[in-house]
Amino acid sequence: RYSAARSVDHATGATYFNLVGAAPDQLPGTEAVDLVYSWKENVRARVIDGEANPVWRRQIFPFNYLTASYWDNVGSADANGDGFTTGADNGGTIVIGDPFFERTIKAQFAYNYVNASNDRVASGLSGVTALDQREEWAVAGADGNVLFTTGAEIDAFQNLLQTANPGYSPRLNLEARPNLVVHNIMPIRNVGAGSGWESFALGAPSRDSQGQVTDYGCSDCHGGSNGIFNGTVNLLGRARRLSDDAEIPLTVAWNEAGDVKATALAWNDLGVPLEIDFSSANQTRSPARREFLGYDTARVTALNAIVPADVGIGVDPVADIVSINGEPASGPLIEISKGSENVELIAAAAGTTGSFQYRWNISDVAETLLGQTVTKTFSQTGVWTVMLTVIDEEGHLSQKLMKVSVVAPAAATHVDVDVTDGSPTVSFQLSNMPTHDQVRFYFGDGTNLNVSDASASLNLDRDYRLRDKYWMLYDPDTKARHDPNNDPTPGNEYEAWFYKTSIRLYQGGDWVNHETVNVVVVIKVP
Numbered sequence: 001r002y003s004a005a006r007s008v009d010h011a012t013g014a015t016y017f018n019l020v021g022a023a024p025d026q027l028p029g030t031e032a033v034d035l036v037y038s039w040k041e042n043v044r045a046r047v048i049d050g051e052a053n054p055v056w057r058r059q060i061f062p063f064n065y066l067t068a069s070y071w072d073n074v075g076s077a078d079a080n081g082d083g084f085t086t087g088a089d090n091g092g093t094i095v096i097g098d099p100f101f102e103r104t105i106k107a108q109f110a111y112n113y114v115n116a117s118n119d120r121v122a123s124g125l126s127g128v129t130a131l132d133q134r135e136e137w138a139v140a141g142a143d144g145n146v147l148f149t150t151g152a153e154i155d156a157f158q159n160l161l162q163t164a165n166p167g168y169s170p171r172l173n174l175e176a177r178p179n180l181v182v183h184n185i186m187p188i189r190n191v192g193a194g195s196g197w198e199s200f201a202l203g204a205p206s207r208d209s210q211g212q213v214t215d216y217g218c219s220d221c222h223g224g225s226n227g228i229f230n231g232t233v234n235l236l237g238r239a240r241r242l243s244d245d246a247e248i249p250l251t252v253a254w255n256e257a258g259d260v261k262a263t264a265l266a267w268n269d270l271g272v273p274l275e276i277d278f279s280s281a282n283q284t285r286s287p288a289r290r291e292f293l294g295y296d297t298a299r300v301t302a303l304n305a306i307v308p309a310d311v312g313i314g315v316d317p318v319a320d321i322v323s324i325n326g327e328p329a330s331g332p333l334i335e336i337s338k339g340s341e342n343v344e345l346i347a348a349a350a351g352t353t354g355s356f357q358y359r360w361n362i363s364d365v366a367e368t369l370l371g372q373t374v375t376k377t378f379s380q381t382g383v384w385t386v387m388l389t390v391i392d393e394e395g396h397l398s399q400k401l402m403k404v405s406v407v408a409p410a411a412a413t414h415v416d417v418d419v420t421d422g423s424p425t426v427s428f429q430l431s432n433m434p435t436h437d438q439v440r441f442y443f444g445d446g447t448n449l450n451v452s453d454a455s456a457s458l459n460l461d462r463d464y465r466l467r468d469k470y471w472m473l474y475d476p477d478t479k480a481r482h483d484p485n486n487d488p489t490p491g492n493e494y495e496a497w498f499y500k501t502s503i504r505l506y507q508g509g510d511w512v513n514h515e516t517v518n519v520v521v522v523i524k525v526p
Contacts, residue, residue, distance in 0.1 A: 035062045035181060037228035038266045038292040046270060058269050060228060060293070063178035065264065067235050069148075070173055071105055071157075072261075073098040077167025100161075100170070108160050115144035122146055128156045139239040139250065147239060148172055151255035151282075158259070174252065174284065176235040176264035176276075216394075218308045229293055229300050232286035235264060235278055253283040260284075268294040312354015312392055319390040319398040320348040326444045326502050333383070335405045335504070337514045342375040344500075350390040350398065359389040364406070378406045407511055424466055424497075424521050430458040436505040436512055444499035444519070445470070464521050470497045474522055494522040 037060050046056045073079035074086045084095045106122075113123035113134050122145045123134040130136060131153060137146040138153070148154050154172060161168045206215040221227035236250040254260045262284050264276040274294055278287045290300045308314055321329040325336055325343045336343060349372070350356040360369040362376065363385040369376060378384075386402045430439070439451045439458060445465040451458065473482040474496030482493045498520055505513035 033064050034233055036065050036178065036233050036266075036289065036292050037062055038178065039269050039271065039294075040180070041267050041271055041273070062181040063292075064181055065176045065178055065233070065235055067174055067176040067237070067264075070175075071100045071161075072171050072173045073100060073168055074171050074258075075167050075169030077165050079104070079168065097173070099173075104161075108157065113144055117143070119143065125156055125160065128160070131156050135242055137242055139241055139248070141239055144240075146242075147250070149239070149250065149252050151253055151259075154254050154259055155256075171258065172252070172254075172260045174236070174260065174262040174278075176262075176278070178265060213314075216308055216313050218306075218313060221303075222306050223304045227289075229290045229295055229303060232288050233292075234286045236284060249286075251284050255282065257282065264292070266292040266294075310353055312351060313394065315351055315354060315392075316396050317350035317354070317356055317390045317392045317398045318348075319350060319388050319400040321386070321388050321400050321402050322346040322348050323446075324386065324402065324404060325442075326500055327442045328446065328448070329402050333403045333405055335407060335511055336378050338378060338381050338406050338408050340516075341377045343378060345369075345374050345376060345386065345388075347372045347388050347390070350392070355393045357391045359391070361387045361389070362404075363387075378404070381406050381408055424464045424523075426462050426464060426519055426521060428458070428460040428462065428503075430460075430503070431456065433457065433505060434513055436507045438506040440504045440506065442502040442504075444501050464497065464499060464519070466497050466521065470499060472496050472498065474520070476522075496523075497521040 040059065040061055044056045045053050047053060072086070076085060078085055079098045079100045082098075084090055084098065086095055086098045088095045108125055109122040110124050110126045110132060111120040111122060113121055115121055121143050124132040124136065124146060126132060134140070134146060138149050139147050141147050146153075148157065158170045161170045205213040205217050208214050219227070221229070223230070234249050236252070238247050239250040240246070241248050252260060252262070259282075260279065262277065262279040264278055264287065266274045266276060268274055274292075276287050276291050278285050290297070295303075323329055323344070323346050324334045325340065325345075327334050345360055347358050347360075350358070356372075358370065358372045358374075360371075360374050360376075361367075362369075364378065364380045364382065383403055383405050386404055388400045388402075389397055390399075391397045428441075433439075433456050435454075437452065437454050439453055441449045441451070441460070441462070443449070443462060443464060445467055447465065449462070451460065474480075474494045475482040475487060476492060476494060477488045478486065487493075498518065501517050501519045503515045503517070504511060
């Protein structure tokens with residue numbers, strides 16, 4: 001009776017919003033509306049000038065669909081005097097419709113019924129014996145007016161107009177158009193005490209009286225007939241069946257293909273329009289909600305099969321630090337030489353399911369490093385706190401603290417490294433060492449070794465763990481990762497593992513020297 005609708009200039013194809021009908025009296029209480037979820041037309045461009053748009057987001061919005069019903073002429077005559085017919089060329093623009101004037105439609109009806117508001121409304125077709133009385137029609141609308149819902153009713157009206165002008169070919173258009181819901185609308189949901197505003201949000205958790213989560217709300221979208229992509233939606237509303245005054249879902253049926261066009265407008269996630277035909281076998285249908293998102297049945301089946309715990313819902317993250325500068329984070333304090341560049345901080349995976357954000361904060365500098373593995377240069381001596389914070393997809397967080405001691409670097413120790421081909425054994429020859437009583441090796445493969453020794457030189461053989469994360473194919477010709485496009489001697493490649501090994505010298509528990517070397521373990525490929 002009164003709505004904000006998308007109007008169309010049929011001659012140019014331009015669209016705009018318009019108020020249609022007469023304003024009703026204020027309705028008491030609330031009114032339930034079956035919302036549809038889809039993408040928006042005016043989404044941000046995904047790609048701009050060939051580059052990914054960093055602010056592009058996939059977002060789904062609730063829409064209240066309004067369906068307009070009007071008679072359009074697809075014949076050769078001009079139905080409204082604008083000089084165009086459906087399909088004509090208007091300066092390069094194809095005319096999309098030739099709707100009849102309302103007065104042309106109104107002239108075919110009798111108005112012999114007075115509704116409860118004391119208004120005269122359409123009661124039948126004038127001069128059509130089988131349909132000139134209101135009780136001969138199938139259904140009536142909210143105001144008591146008769147509605148076109150059967151093939152006989154539609155055929156009779158078409159015959160009236162074609163008798164007046166053989167160039168008319170009337171078609172009943174049912175056009176469903178979305179109106180974005182932005183405020184003052186809340187879904188009907190009751191999730192119990194202690195929920196607050198969350199009771200009105202799809203996917204929000206349900207809580208008990210103590211505020212503890214009892215259900216994560218995943219079924220609001222996934223599974224069964226609930227959610228934004230399951231079930232169907234009636235785009236035509238309800239009507240009164242005149243035979244018994246029962247309220248029924250409104251459907252329209254017709255006899256000949258082309259008598260009725262029933263379409264709904266939606267968009268995919270890139271803002272590309274989708275025209276949904278909500279008719280089948282000469283009858284309107286309730287389209288599936290997935291159609292308004294551009295989803296097929298396979299996509300919906302996959303979405304409904306998601307188990308909350310399998311994607312991390314309800315599973316809290318666990319923050320843990322694996323190593324800092326190649327040294328396992330198992331002790332109370334890790335020593336680092338001042339000025340050490342690209343010190344690697346590695347976090348353990350916070351869980352086997354879900355998505356996580358890893359945030360590192362070190363107390364020497366007010367900065368936040370993001371990532372499961374990050375690098376940092378320590379430029380200030382002192383004892384600093386390393387705090388790892390892990391946040392999951394629900395906003396739950398876990399933290400782990402470690403201490404690092406950044407000390408002034410000692411004089412460099414000369415370390416020769418010899419790698420034996422065909423074996424993970426590495427020979428270390430250390431010379432020119434200052435006074436010390438202990439040498440600590442942190443091999444970078446997750447192992448370490450303490451050697452009690454006070455001599456100026458030391459030889460050590462060590463078998464390295466060949467871990468997949470440090471593997472690459474090594475070309476001895478280029479002394480770098482193998483490149484098939486730059487290979488002077490094909491076939492002589494080696495499997496290689498690269499490690500950063502830290503060697504530290506102590507005297508009486510005090511750190512006196514430190515050296516870091518890159519170790520390459522190579523095994524020739526047969």
